[in-house]
Amino acid sequence: MNPLSNLNSTLALLAVVATLGYSLSCAFFPYKSCRYCRGYGKFRSSFLGGIRLCRACKGTGLRLRLPPG
Ligand SMILES: [Zn+2]
Known part of the structure; x- marks a missing residue:
């Protein structure tokens, strides 16, 4: 086995x-x-330092991610 094919199989x-x-x-x-x-x-709103929930994740900070493909 030469080094190049070894590298390829490793990759x-x-x-x-x-x-x-x-x-x-x-x-x-x-x-x-x-x-x-x-x-x-x-x-964090710049206005009066207020905090509002993210509407995309409903305040959880988590989004369901799709499987690859
Ligand atoms: Zn969010």
């Missing part, structure tokens, strides 16, 4: 591991941080 293995890892992380952690409030679930 292929890494790609498989990364794909599996992402699928597994989706299965175990189906939520991701809301991109509107960056996971805070609320916004």
